Amino acid sequence: MTDGNRDTSKRPTGRHGGRRGGREARVRKRKDPRLAHSPQGPDAGAYKPLSQGQLEQVLDGAHHLLETIGMGLSGEPPPAARWMLENGARLSEHERILIPRAMVEDALAKTPSSWILHALDPERSIEIAPGRPHFGTAGGAVMILDGESGRYRETTLLDVYDMARLVDTLPNIHWCYRTPVARDMETAELLDINTAYALLCGTSKPIGLSLSSAANVRAVTRMFDIALGGEGQFKRTPIAHMVQGAGVPPLRFSRERCLIKEEVIRQGFPIMVASAPQAGATSPAALAGSVVQATAEVLAGIVYANTVSSGCPLTFAAWPFVSDLRTGAMTGGSGEQAVLMAAAAQVARHLNIPASIAAGMTDAKLPDAQSGFEKGITTTLAGHAGAAMIHESAGMHASLLGCSLESFVIDDDMLGSVLRTIEGINLSQSALSFETIADVNIDGAGHYLGEAQTLDLIQSEYRYPALSDRQSIVEWEEDGCQGMAERARAYTKRILSNHHPVHISAETDDKIRAAFDIRLSKEVIGRG
Numbered sequence: 139m140t141d142g143n144r145d146t147s148k149r150p151t152g153r154h155g156g157r158r159g160g161r162e163a164r165v166r167k168r169k170d171p172r173l174a175h176s177p178q179g180p181d182a183g184a185y186k187p188l189s190q191g192q193l194e195q196v197l198d199g200a201h202h203l204l205e206t207i208g209m210g211l212s213g214e215p216p217p218a219a220r221w222m223l224e225n226g227a228r229l230s231e232h233e234r235i236l237i238p239r240a241m242v243e244d245a246l247a248k249t250p251s252s253w254i255l256h257a258l259d260p261e262r263s264i265e266i267a268p269g270r271p272h273f274g275t276a277g278g279a280v281m282i283l284d285g286e287s288g289r290y291r292e293t294t295l296l297d298v299y300d301m302a303r304l305v306d307t308l309p310n311i312h313w314c315y316r317t318p319v320a321r322d323m324e325t326a327e328l329l330d331i332n333t334a335y336a337l338l339c340g341t342s343k344p345i346g347l348s349l350s351s352a353a354n355v356r357a358v359t360r361m362f363d364i365a366l367g368g369e370g371q372f373k374r375t376p377i378a379h380m381v382q383g384a385g386v387p388p389l390r391f392s393r394e395r396c397l398i399k400e401e402v403i404r405q406g407f408p409i410m411v412a413s414a415p416q417a418g419a420t421s422p423a424a425l426a427g428s429v430v431q432a433t434a435e436v437l438a439g440i441v442y443a444n445t446v447s448s449g450c451p452l453t454f455a456a457w458p459f460v461s462d463l464r465t466g467a468m469t470g471g472s473g474e475q476a477v478l479m480a481a482a483a484q485v486a487r488h489l490n491i492p493a494s495i496a497a498g499m500t501d502a503k504l505p506d507a508q509s510g511f512e513k514g515i516t517t518t519l520a521g522h523a524g525a526a527m528i529h530e531s532a533g534m535h536a537s538l539l540g541c542s543l544e545s546f547v548i549d550d551d552m553l554g555s556v557l558r559t560i561e562g563i564n565l566s567q568s569a570l571s572f573e574t575i576a577d578v579n580i581d582g583a584g585h586y587l588g589e590a591q592t593l594d595l596i597q598s599e600y601r602y603p604a605l606s607d608r609q610s611i612v613e614w615e616e617d618g619c620q621g622m623a624e625r626a627r628a629y630t631k632r633i634l635s636n637h638h639p640v641h642i643s644a645e646t647d648d649k650i651r652a653a654f655d656i657r658l659s660k661e662v663i664g665r666g
Contacts, residue, residue: 182269182270182271182521182522182523182524182560183268183269183484183487183522183523183524184522184524185480185519185522185523185524186484186523187477187480187481187484187519187523188481188484188485193484193485193488195426196426196429196430196433196481196485197433197485197488199430199433199434200430200431200433200434200437201239201242201434201437203389203430203431203434204236204237204238204239204242204434204437204438205236205237205238205239206236207234207236207389208230208234208235208236208237208389209234209235209237209385209389209390209391209435209438210233210234210235210389210390210391211233211234211235211390211391211393212386212390212391212392212393212394213393214393215235215391215393216391216393216396216397216400217397217400218396218400218442218445218446219235219391219396219442221445222235222237222241222441222442222445223235225241226238226240226241227241234389235391235438237437237438237441241441242437242438242440242441245437245440245441245443245444245445246437246440246489246491248444248448248449249440249444249449249452249491250449250451250452251267251268251490251491251492252265252266252267252268252492253265253266253408253451253492254266255313255344255376255379255408256344256375256376256377257313257342257343257344257377258338258342258343258365258366258377258641258642259342259343259641262312262342262343262344263344264312264313264344266408266451266453266492266526266527267492267526268486268487268490268491268492268493268524268526269487269524269526270526271520271521271524271525271526271528271557271560272312272313272526272527272528273310273311273312273498273517273521273528273531273532273553273556273557274311274312274313274314274315274344274346274527274528274529274531274532275301275305275311275313275314275315275316275317275346275529275530275531275532275533275546276315276317276346276381276496276529276530277315277316277317277318277529277530277533277534277538277541278316278317278319278348278538279293279317279318279319279534279535279536279538279539279540279541280292280293280318280319280321280539280540281293281536281539281540281541282297282318282540282541282542282543283503283504283535283540283541283542283543283544283545285542285543285544285623285626285627285630286627288504290503290536290540292321292322293318293319293320293321293541294318294320294321294322295320295322295323295332295333295336295657295658296658296662297318297320297543298316298317298318298320298332298333298336298337298340299336299339299340299658299662299663300340300543300634301314301316301317301318301340301533301541301543301546302314302316302336302337302339302340302341302345303340303341303633303634303637303638303639304543304546304547304630304633304634304637305340305341305343305532305546306340306341306342306343306637306639307633307637308532308546308547308550309550309554310550310551310553310554310557311343311531311532311546311549311550311553312343312344313343313344313345313346313379313527314337314340314341314343314344314345314346315345315346315347315379315381315529316333316336316337316345316346316347316348317533317534317541318541320332320333320336323657326350326351326354327350327351327353327354327357328655328657329350330347330349330350330351330354330357330358331354331357331358331361331654331655331656332655332656332657332658333347334347334358334361334362334378335361335650335654335656335658336658337378338361338362338365338642339639339642339647339658339663340639341639342639342641344377344378344379345377345378345379346378346379346380346381346529347378347379347380347381348380348381348382349380349398349402350398351398352397352398352400352401355398355401355402355405355407356401356405357654358378359372359373359405359406359407360653361650361653361654362377362378364646364649364650364653365377365642365646365650372405372406373405373406374406376406376407376408378407379407379408379409379410380402380407380408380409380410381410381412381455381494381529382395382398382399382402382409382410382411382412383395383399383411383412383413383414383435383439383455384396384399384411384438384439384442384443385413385435385438385439387413387414387415387416387420387421387431387432387435388415388420388421388431388435389431389434389435389438391438391442396442399439399442399443399446400446403443403446403447403450404446404447408450408451408452408453409443409450409451409452409453410452410453410455410494410527410529411436411439411440411443411452411453411454411455412436412439412455412457412494413432413435413436413439413455413456413457413458414432414457414458414459414496415428415431415432415435415458415459416458416459416460416461416468417458417459417460417461417474417478418460418461418463418466419461419466421458423461423463425460425474425477425478425481428458428460428478429456429458429478429481429482429485431458432456432457432458432482433456433482433485435456436454436455436456440452440454440491452491452492453486453491453492453493453494453526453527454482454485454486454489454491454492454493454494455493455494455495456482456485456486456493456495457479457482457494457495457496457529458478458479458482459475459496460472460474460475460478467537468501468537468538469501469537470496470499470500470501470512470516470530470534470537470538471499471500471501471502471508471509471512471513471515471516471537472501472512473515475497475499475516476497476515476516476519476520477519479495479496479497479516479519479520479523479525480495480519480520480522480523480525481523482495483495483520483523483524483525484523484524486525486526487523487524492526492527493523493524493525493526493527494525494526494527494528494529495520495523495525495527495528495529496528496529496530497513497516497517497519497520497525497528497529497530497531498513498516498517498528498530498531498532498534498549499512499516499530499534499537499538500512500513500534500535500537501536501537502535502536503535503536503540504535504542504623505535505542505544505545505548505622505623505626509535509545510548510552513531513549513552514552514556517531517552517553517556518556518559521556521557521559521560522559522560531549531553532545532546532549532550532553533545533546533549543630543634544623544626544627544630545626546630547604547605547626547629547630548605548622548623548626550604551603551604551605551606554601554603555601555603557601558600558601564599568591571591574586574589574591577589604629605622605625605626605629606622607622607625638663638664638665640664644665647660647663647665
């Protein structure tokens with residue numbers, strides 16, 4: 139099988155594969171009508187860290203917080219908050235916005251249960267819906283691991299572009315949100331504009347951003363309109379989503395963030411209504427208290443979003459993070475983090491709203507054994523909990539402070555395996571293989587290598603890793619005794635040397651450069 143640009147399989151062969159005499163008669167005899175409607179395997183969402191009673195406790199607790207403590211304000215209420223106060227919410231004696239349960243439930247009823255995250259290549263667009271897990275990148279890494287030296291350095295705009303074109307080739311990463319921060323940009327405006335450009339040129343998959351001002355939201359939308367062929371095109375087919383909270387934990391609306399959020403919604407971006415408190419710091423150390431607070435903050439954000447535009451596409455992006463209480467440092471790869479994010483996904487699925495959660499945030503600094511088991515645990519639980527969008531799932535290190543290009547490649551292999559576990563086992567009548575077993579044992583070769591079923595299922599039933607080592611010891615030694623990191627480094631070098639996407643035409647690129655101060659040269663993007 140070929141995944142992206144990677145040859146990932148060898149087709150086994152056998153002595154025979156066609157139908158033999160008497161097969162149809164034996165098939166008729168062995169058909170069992172009791173198996174005709176067998177289930178097709180588990181749905182995403184089978185993992186539920188909360189019982190039904192606990193789930194209701196979390197939601198009741200979140201509503202109680204909004205009705206009795208409410209959302210604080212930093213300065214004058216932003217426009218949508220004023221509308222909320224005029225239409226059912228009220229200001230407490232402590233100058234906090236109290237949001238009644240009925241207002242929250244009304245907003246939830248308006249929130250779409252699914253929507254399309256578009257891509258420049260329409261075939262790479264994805265449906266965002268509860269119980270339909272997709273994996274993608276996110277983050278804000280300020281350091282990147284140099285694969286050759288094994289040391290970290292500051293991130294640059296070129297790293298953003300390199301990350302995007304690498305992700306462009308990885309089949310199990312479904313969107314590309316900027317992971318490294320371009321620390322070589324002198325102003326916030328340059329950072330936002332050039333980050334959007336680097337992603338736009340680097341991949342034809344859906345992309346994701348966080349922007350620093352309402353003016354920059356408008357500017358980036360204009361860039362996307364140019365790329366899509368004219369004014370208003372982005373709003374019709376939004377190729378980018380935005381991770382944008384309305385508040386600052388604990389339980390406080392930020393006027394600046396709210397103004398950005400309002401502009402993001404008006405411009406047509408699907409929005410991840412995000413809350414990212416850290417247990418023991420900006421939310422209670424008790425995991426239950428942390429998930430209750432994060433749920434309340436996201437519900438307040440959903441009310442806010444629907445106030446700006448009723449029925450706007452969004453996700454329930456409760457991202458409750460965990461601290462190591464010995465030091466206060468974030469522990470993105472912990473077991474507590476895994477179960478907490480899965481609980482947030484369960485809450486969203488119960489509400490029939492797509493969930494965005496964060497998983498894959500190893501605390502390890504290198505793509506080593508710690509990185510592997512931490513990422514494997516957190517992404518697997520996230521997928522099986524039924525989260526629609528799993529951010530941070532590839533490339534991240536050092537509790538979100540660092541990233542590694544080689545890790546994107548390694549993690550893509552891991553995510554392929556995680557997705558396969560979510561697919562489950564096909565229990566259809568044909569998959570139960572009664573006819574095939576009889577053929578092999580009654581008048582066959584005594585093995586299944588050449589059976590038609592084996593050859594038919596080699597592509598559909600199995601996923602084949604691109605980098606994971608399945609060689610014999612002898613073959614591995616003859617191949618240079620390479621480890622996973624070395625194989626990922628070789629793949630990364632090959633892609634960065636040869637893969638310069640051209641889904642943005644030279645004419646369109648010139649129009650973007652005429653309108654904006656673009657710092658990636660034409661030579662860098664392969665147009666020099």
